[in-house]
Amino acid sequence: xxxxxxxxxxxxxxxxxxxxxxxxxxxxxxxxxxxxxxxxxxxxxxxxxxxxxxxxxxxxxxxxxxxxxxxxxxxxxxxxxxxxxxxxxxxxxxxxxxxxxxxxxxxxxxxxxxxxxxxxxxxxxxxxxxxxxxxxxxxxxxxxxxxxxxxxxxxxxxxxxxxxxxxxxxxxxxxxxxxxxxxxxxxxxxxxxxxxxxxxxxxxxxxxxxxxxxxxxxxxxxxxxxxxxxxxxxxxxxxxxxxxxxxxxxxxxxxxxxxxxxxxxxxxxxxxxxxxxxxxxxxxxxxxxxxxxxxxxxxxxxxxxxxxxxxxxxxxxxxxxxxxxxxxxxxxxxxxxxxxxxxxxxxxxxxxxxxxxxx
Amino acid sequence: xxxxxxxxxxxxxxxxxxxxxxxxxxxxxxxxxxxxxxxxxxxxxxxxxxxxxxxxxxxxxxxxxxxxxxxxxxxxxxxxxxxxxxxxxxxxxxxxxxxxxxxxxxxxxxxxxxxxxxxxxxxxxxxxxxxxxxxxxxxxxxxxxxxxxxxxxxxxxxxxxxxxxxxxxxxxxxxxxxxxxxxxxxxxxxxxxxxxxxxxxxxxxxxxxxxxxxxxxxxxxxxxxxxxxxxxxxxxxxxxxxxxxxxxxxxxxxxxxxxxxxxxxxxxxxxxxxxxxxxxxxxxxxxxxxxxxxxxxxxxxxxxxxxxxxxxxxxxxxxxxxxxxxxxxxxxxxxxxxxxxxxxxxxxxxxxxxxxxxxxxxxxxxxxxxxxxxxxxxxxxxxxxxxxxxxxxxxxxxxxxxxxxxxxxxxxxxxxxxxxxxxxxxxxxxxxxxxxxxxxxxxxxxxxxxxxxxxxxxxxxxxxxxxxxxxxxxxxxxxxxxxxxxxxxxxxxxxxxxxxxxxxxxxxxxxxxxxxxxxxxxxxxxxxxxxxxxxxxxxxxxxxxxxxxxxxxxxxxxxxxxxxxxxxxxxxxxxxxxxxxxxxxxxxxxxxxxxxxxxxxxxxxxxxxxxxxxxxxxxxxxxxxx
Numbered sequence: 001x002x003x004x005x006x007x008x009x010x011x012x013x014x015x016x017x018x019x020x021x022x023x024x025x026x027x028x029x030x031x032x033x034x035x036x037x038x039x040x041x042x043x044x045x046x047x048x049x050x051x052x053x054x055x056x057x058x059x060x061x062x063x064x065x066x067x068x069x070x071x072x073x074x075x076x077x078x079x080x081x082x083x084x085x086x087x088x089x090x091x092x093x094x095x096x097x098x099x100x101x102x103x104x105x106x107x108x109x110x111x112x113x114x115x116x117x118x119x120x121x122x123x124x125x126x127x128x129x130x131x132x133x134x135x136x137x138x139x140x141x142x143x144x145x146x147x148x149x150x151x152x153x154x155x156x157x158x159x160x161x162x163x164x165x166x167x168x169x170x171x172x173x174x175x176x177x178x179x180x181x182x183x184x185x186x187x188x189x190x191x192x193x194x195x196x197x198x199x200x201x202x203x204x205x206x207x208x209x210x211x212x213x214x215x216x217x218x219x220x221x222x223x224x225x226x227x228x229x230x231x232x233x234x235x236x237x238x239x240x241x242x243x244x245x246x247x248x249x250x251x252x253x254x255x256x257x258x259x260x261x262x263x264x265x266x267x268x269x270x271x272x273x274x275x276x277x278x279x280x281x282x283x284x285x286x287x288x289x290x291x292x293x294x295x296x297x298x299x300x301x302x303x304x305x306x307x308x309x310x311x312x313x314x315x316x317x318x319x320x321x322x323x324x325x326x327x328x329x330x331x332x333x334x335x336x337x338x339x340x341x342x343x344x345x346x347x348x349x350x351x352x353x354x355x356x357x358x359x
Numbered sequence: 360x361x362x363x364x365x366x367x368x369x370x371x372x373x374x375x376x377x378x379x380x381x382x383x384x385x386x387x388x389x390x391x392x393x394x395x396x397x398x399x400x401x402x403x404x405x406x407x408x409x410x411x412x413x414x415x416x417x418x419x420x421x422x423x424x425x426x427x428x429x430x431x432x433x434x435x436x437x438x439x440x441x442x443x444x445x446x447x448x449x450x451x452x453x454x455x456x457x458x459x460x461x462x463x464x465x466x467x468x469x470x471x472x473x474x475x476x477x478x479x480x481x482x483x484x485x486x487x488x489x490x491x492x493x494x495x496x497x498x499x500x501x502x503x504x505x506x507x508x509x510x511x512x513x514x515x516x517x518x519x520x521x522x523x524x525x526x527x528x529x530x531x532x533x534x535x536x537x538x539x540x541x542x543x544x545x546x547x548x549x550x551x552x553x554x555x556x557x558x559x560x561x562x563x564x565x566x567x568x569x570x571x572x573x574x575x576x577x578x579x580x581x582x583x584x585x586x587x588x589x590x591x592x593x594x595x596x597x598x599x600x601x602x603x604x605x606x607x608x609x610x611x612x613x614x615x616x617x618x619x620x621x622x623x624x625x626x627x628x629x630x631x632x633x634x635x636x637x638x639x640x641x642x643x644x645x646x647x648x649x650x651x652x653x654x655x656x657x658x659x660x661x662x663x664x665x666x667x668x669x670x671x672x673x674x675x676x677x678x679x680x681x682x683x684x685x686x687x688x689x690x691x692x693x694x695x696x697x698x699x700x701x702x703x704x705x706x707x708x709x710x711x712x713x714x715x716x717x718x719x720x721x722x723x724x725x726x727x728x729x730x731x732x733x734x735x736x737x738x739x740x741x742x743x744x745x746x747x748x749x750x751x752x753x754x755x756x757x758x759x760x761x762x763x764x765x766x767x768x769x770x771x772x773x774x775x776x777x778x779x780x781x782x783x784x785x786x787x788x789x790x791x792x793x794x795x796x797x798x799x800x801x802x803x804x805x806x807x808x809x810x811x812x813x814x815x816x817x818x819x820x821x822x823x824x825x826x827x828x829x830x831x832x833x834x835x836x837x838x839x840x841x842x843x844x845x846x847x848x849x850x851x852x853x854x855x856x857x858x859x860x861x862x863x864x865x866x867x868x869x870x871x872x873x874x875x876x877x878x879x880x881x882x883x884x885x886x887x888x889x890x891x892x893x894x895x896x897x898x899x900x901x902x903x904x905x906x907x908x909x910x911x912x913x914x915x916x917x918x919x920x921x922x923x924x925x926x927x928x929x930x931x932x933x934x935x936x937x938x939x940x941x942x943x944x945x946x947x948x949x950x951x952x953x954x955x956x957x958x959x960x961x962x963x964x965x966x967x968x969x970x971x972x973x974x975x976x977x978x979x980x981x982x983x984x985x
Contacts, residue, residue, distance in 0.1 A: 127375060169383065171375030225416060228401040228409025245417045245585035266402040270395065277391055284384050288377055300380050307387045311394065318397045 008057040008353035013282045017053075017330070017345060020275055021046050021338075024256075024331035030238050031252045031259040031333070038252070038333065045335035049342035056346030061295045061354055064347060068112075068119035072139070075112040078105035079146040086150075094150050106147045106155045107336045111344060113140055113159050114301040117166040122294045127171040136167050137180070153199055154312075154324040162305040169300045203322040220319045222247045223258040227318060234265030252333040254325055257317045273314075276329075280307040283345075286352040295351040302344040418594065419584050422556030425575030426521060426844075428602030430535060430565060432611045433637075433839055438531050439566070441521040445502040448490040451482050453514030460512060467508055468501040470494060473657045495654040496522065523559065523653045529646035530614055533674035534607075534775070534837065536564020537649035539656075553577070562652065564674070565607065565837060567776050572841055575602035601844040608637035608839045616966040617642040620959040625669055626927075626946035627676035627816040629835075630963055633824035633932060633941045636833035638773065640942075640963060641817075643675040668922075676816045677775055680782075681945050683808040683819060684901030684952065685741045686930045687762060689826055691806055692734055692870045693863055694761040695749050702734035702869060708744035714751065714799055721747050721803050724902065738873035741884045741900060743807050750806025755797055758805055759785045764862040765822040766832055767814050773835040781818055784811035809904060819943035823930040826870070827897070827938035830863030871897050875935045885929070888957035894968055897938075898931030898960070900952035916950060924948035929956035933964050940967050 025039055025046070032038035078096055082105055087095040096103045117136045121128050128136070140163030147156040168177065192200065209217035209224075226242035235241065240262035243251050251259050261269050283303030290296045309329040315321030317328075327337050401409065430439035447464070454460045461475060474494055481491045493515075497505065505517050523538045525531065538559040541549065545560055554560070555577040561567035578599030583591045617628040621644040630640040647664055656664075664672055673679065696702055710728035711720040723729065723743040729736070737745035750758065762768065768783030782788075784805065786797045804810035814822075817835060825832040841850040874897035876882075878889030884900045903926040906919075916924055927949030932941040942960045949955030 165383070169376055169379045171379055222416075224401060225409050225412045227398065228405050229413030230402055231406045231410070232403060241417050241583075242413055245583070245591070247416055247585075261398065261402070266398055269398045269402070273391055273395055277388070280387060281384070284380055288380055293376060296376050296380075300376070300383065304383050304387065307390075311387075311390050314394050315397075318394070318401060320397055 007054060008350045009054070010282070010286065010349045010352060013279065013286070013345065013349065016275060016279045016282065017342070020279065020330050023272070023275075026237070027256055027260045027263075027331060028252060028333050030240070030263060031243060031256055033244060034238065042333055042335075045338055048335070049338045052339055053342040053346035053349070056343050057350040057353065059347070059350055061292060061351045064115065064298070064351070065119055065122070065294045068115040071108070072112045072116035072143075075105055075108045076143060076146075078103070079109065079143055081105070082150065083146065094152055104336045106143075106150070106152060106159075107340045109143045109147070109159055110155070110162060110305070110340050111302075111347075113143060114162045114166050114298055114305065117163045118170075118294050118297040118301065121166065121170045121297065126293065127173055128167070130176065133167060133172060133176050133180075136163065140164065140167075148194070151196065151199075152325070153195070154326040157312075157324060158305065158309065158326065161308050162301055165304045165308075166297050166301040169297050169304075202324070205322070209319065219249050219255070219323060222249070223255055223317050224319050226258040226262040230262045230265045232266045234261070234263050234268055237263050239263060254313070254323075254327055254332065255317055256332050257314060257328050260331070261317075273310075276307070276310050280304070280310075283348050286348060290352055290355040292351075292355070295355070299348045299351055302348055306341065306344070417583055417585070419582055419590075421580045421582055421590075423578035423580055423596075423599040424556035424558070425577055425599040426601040427523060427538070427575065428569075428573040428844060429604045430573070431604065431606045432609045432614075433607060433639075434610065434612075435606075436527075436611045438525065438527055438535055438607065438609075438611070440524050440526065442524045443519050444495070444522040445497045445505075445517055445519055446492060447494040447497060447505065448516050448518055449478070449482075449493050450490055450514045450516070451485075455513075457482070460515065463508075463512060464493065464505075464515065467504050468494065468497060473659075477655075490516065520558075525649045527611060527614075528648050528650060530611065530618055530642075531609070532564075532646045532649040533643040533676065534564055534609065534641045535649065536566040536568075537562055537652040538566050539652050540654070555579070559653065564775060565605070568774050569603075569605055569838065569841075572605065573602040575844075576600040603841040603850070604844050605841055606839040607837050608632070608639060609641065609837065610639050610967075610970075612970065613640040613963055613966055614642055617959065617963050618644065618646075620962045621946070624946050624949060624955075625675070626944065626949065626956075626959075627679055628942065628944050628959060628963060629676050629816045629820035630940055630942040630967070631820045631824045631833065631835050633827040633833060633938045636821075636824070636835045637839065638820075638835050638837045639940065639967070641676045641837070643673070643677075643679070645669045645671040647671045674775075675945070675947075677773070678779055678815065679945065679947075680779065680813040680815055681926055681928065681947075682810070682812055682903035683767070683814045684903035684926070684928050685743075685808055686819060686899050686901035686928050686943075686952070687767070687808045687812075687822075688738055688741065688746060689870045689874055689899055690761055690765045690767075690822065691746060691749065691753075691758065692738055692873070693865060693867065694753055694757055695734060696865050696869070697761075697863075698753060698757065700749065700752065705731040705733050706737070706742075706745045706748045707731050708742050710744070712744045712747040712803070714803070717800075719800065721800075735869070735873045735876070736882075738870065738899070739876040739880055739883050741877075746806045747803045750802045751799065753802070753806070755784070755786060755802055755805060758802070759783045762812070765825050767812070767818050767822060769818075771815075771817050771821045771835050773817055774837050778817070779815060781815050782811060782813040808901060816943050816945050819928070819930055819945070820941060823932055823943055824938075824941035825862065826867060826874075827932035827941045829867045829871075830861045832862055871935055874899055874931075878931070884953045885931075885957045887953060888929075888961040892933075892961070892965075894933050894964075895935040896931050896933040896961075896964065897935040898929060898957065900957055901928035901930070902926070902950070902952045903928060905948065921948055924950055927952045927955035929953070929960050931957070931960045931964070933968075939971070940964055 025043055028042050029039045082096055087097050089095055094104050094106060096105060116139050120136055120139060121132060124132050140160055144156040144159040147159060205217050205220060209220040226248055240259055242248055242262050243259040248255050248258050280303050283299060287296050287299035290299060306329055309326060312321060312326045313328045316323050327334060329341055330338060427441055429437060432438055464470060478493045485491055509517060525535060539562045540558060541560050549560060561570040576599060578597050580596045581594040583594055585591055617640050626644055628640055628642040631638055651660060708723055708729040710726050711722050713720055729740055729742045732742045732745045762783045768781050770778045770780055789795055789797050801810055805812055821835055875895055877885045878896040878898045885898045889896050905925060906923045927946040929944045929952045932938040942963060944956040944959045946955040
């Protein structure tokens with residue numbers, strides 16, 4: 001029999017992930033108006049993702065590090081491929097059709113960018129010097145730029161954030177951090193002009209959603225109504241009127257948290273946030289106890305990126321951040337994101353399990 | 360060893376990366392707390408606000424329009440009812456291509472250009488998610504055609520609605536009036552809360568007069584809707600209360616007789632039960648189909664109706680103003696007796712009359728004259744010369760006082776909207792309106808019911824009823840009773856009938872006898888219509904000039920255009936001693952009252968008593984004439 005130890009898995013993290021995924025299925029069942037098919041499809045995706053997790057847990061940190069630049073290059077080529085021969089779904093060109101499966105290179109990039117940056121930074125001495133930081137920024141911005149033109153602003157932001165987290169964790173000097181912030185601030189006006197009209201509108205809407213309650217403000221308002229009308233205890237599972245009467249758009253995907261919050265109230269929100277924090281915290285503790293720098297950087301970056309997903313999604317649903325199309329990690333309906341995340345957790349578990357081998 | 364390949368910069372990395380992980384963890388925790396705070400604000404601090412918004416979102420209050428009250432005649436014949444019809448409505452938001460949709464619908468059921476343009480105008484005005492009327496009143500075939508094709512026409516809905524219907528059509532059009540779609544000017548005057556979900560309102564006639572009773576009370580329904588506005592379920596409901604059922608004093612049967620007797624001539628017939636004031640018949644001719652107005656009449660038809668010289672929309676019985684002619688002579692007779700003039704005093708009629716100090720000849724209708732006449736024979740033969748003399752003696756002050764006492768020149772108080780007063784001239788009136796003093800010659804014109812004097816057929820009928828009542832006036836009324844449609848409770852009498860003072864102290868018996876002679880004596884002007892009547896009729900003919908005939912001109916119907924022919928008038932009540940029906944008839948340009956108007960009254964009265972007999976036979980009574 002395999003035990004958790006021989007499979008290089010981490011018990012507490014695995015239990016928390018399973019618990020969260022199961023909760024996700026429960027919420028999807030409600031958000032899909034009790035559609036068993038939808039829930040079963042998601043359950044199958046969860047199973048596939050768990051398999052990926054277990055497989056990746058077996059890969060040694062050394063192999064991961066060695067493969068990092070190659071994976072990055074493959075993902076980069078695939079991203080370029082998307083630009084030319086990609087499949088357009090819902091107006092965005094994000095998919096590569098590989099015959100058997102459709103594949104979203106930007107999802108692969110979510111793993112490849114932090115891996116590549118961690119690989120890059122650990123090639124030299126830490127803390128990284130100016131050239132090294134600049135190289136890391138380039139490794140981050142090039143794929144992000146390719147994703148923005150798909151267009152997929154949400155993923156691009158997550159790529160930049162994951163790359164920058166690695167840079168931050170590497171112990172980069174504070175003055176470089178200041179410079180980076182200044183650089184992004186200086187770029188902001190250009191980025192604003194690069195945004196499409198609807199993207200600009202989303203950011204403006206944030207400040208006054210009621211200016212156009214039936215247009216651009218509709219999603220925000222309806223989600224806030226769903227959340228606010230839940231109160232402390234919520235309306236009960238399957239009882240959310242906002243959700244079930246179709247007032248919440250994208251209620252199975254990006255706005256699934258509004259469904260959850262409507263039905264389970266502030267108590268449910270608190271429990272879910274605590275569960276997420278436990279997962280993030282557990283990963284950070286594991287990173288903390290890992291001796292080897294590449295692993296530590298990657299584990300920390302993956303965990304913090306995971307948190308950032310949560311933050312952006314909840315912020316967007318509750319109306320404090322613009323709508324950027326980031327799903328709620330491990331809960332939103334959809335397979336690719338779950339696969340990437342679970343793969344990441346597999347890598348974290350694997351690196352942690354072999355932490356002593358590095359010494 | 361792998362350890363050698365992986366750089367482990369112990370001295371720095373251990374501390375720095377771990378330090379950064381601590382900082383990052385702290386940041387993450389702070390952001391998480393910020394999120395929790397945000398949710399606390401939404402779900403606890405502002406809970407009530409969002410709960411209200413949520414309820415508003417998916418709970419909608421819908422009005423349930425009440426069913427409009429029925430209108431029946433005195434025998435229970437339905438005059439106004441509600442029938443279910445199908446209407447075609449469109450939600451523009453759900454239609455991809457409006458023009459294509461219109462073409463499809465046109466191919467299926469046919470649309471008139473007027474319907475299409477009215478629809479487009481409404482689409483402009485209304486929000487895109489609201490239903491807009493495309494076609495009202497589909498027949499069964501059209502309804503079925505659309506019902507099977509509805510699935511191919513997204514946004515097009517077929518709906519069954521109750522629709523006002525007047526089964527007697529033009530026969531009762533003027534008195535009943537009609538309902539029409541609530542217009543913008545209606546919206547300004549109507550109480551919006553009482554008209555929740557109601558699409559039409561009474562425009563004229565009884566429909567307008569008793570709008571409040573007929574309307575009923577709207578009900579309300581709380582329904583749950585989804586984001587697309589579809590109704591999912593009813594949460595609570597308070598039913599609408601239907602309007603009262605109104606029973607009218609009218610007898611459709613008599614109405615029909617009067618209408619047929621009038622034929623295609625312009626005119627009016629009003630019959631009243633003198634003891635109660637109940638209006639048995641109110642007919643105006645020509646008439647129109649009130650059903651045209653229910654769904655909004657199209658401009659073309661409306662203009663055509665309005666443009667006609669015959670003015671079919673005008674209710675002549677109430678709004679027509681006519682010179683009464685000789686029909687007022689019985690009232691003048693009362694004034695004569697009251698003034699102390701001996702009714703037996705004879706006046707010689709050579710066929711004309713002149714005032715002292717004046718050579719102008721005032722003609723009697725009979726050129727050869729009546730010879731010596733007294734009051735009785737002057738009424739019987741309608742001698743103008745006798746009345747010229749009396750008019751001179753009485754003067755306008757006395758005459759207008761008496762005419763007013765019998766209700767001329769003032770509203771009768773009948774329960775129809777906007778009744779006109781008509782006009783009984785006085786010295787003061789002429790001074791104020793014409794800035795002239797009263798001339799003695801005008802006494803003579805007034806005494807034979809010409810000149811400034813203007814009365815409505817309703818006023819004439821009331822005057823006749825007052826004569827029939829031997830001086831007790833009545834207030835004509837059309838509403839017999841109201842019945843609460845839910846409880847079946849009779850609200851009767853619907854309006855308190857005002858007890859009026861006796862207006863005449865003198866006995867009218869002599870005048871009534873003279874009026875009976877009009878109908879039944881060999882010299883009576885109305886004898887042709889009184890012939891072989893099983894009941895005694897008291898009547899008075901009248902012929903009113905429409906244009907002035909010059910001093911030496913002849914009135915010759917054959918050479919004068921029809922619209923300048925004399926108006927024919929007739930008043931009567933029967934049985935003369937115990938009257939049950941009083942009637943006034945006006946036939947515009949009908950020529951002589953005796954020939955044109957009196958036969959109509961006779962037909963109505965015959966039918967009235969025939970029905971009385973039938974009813975009495977059923978009840979086993981033998982004598983219905985008193």
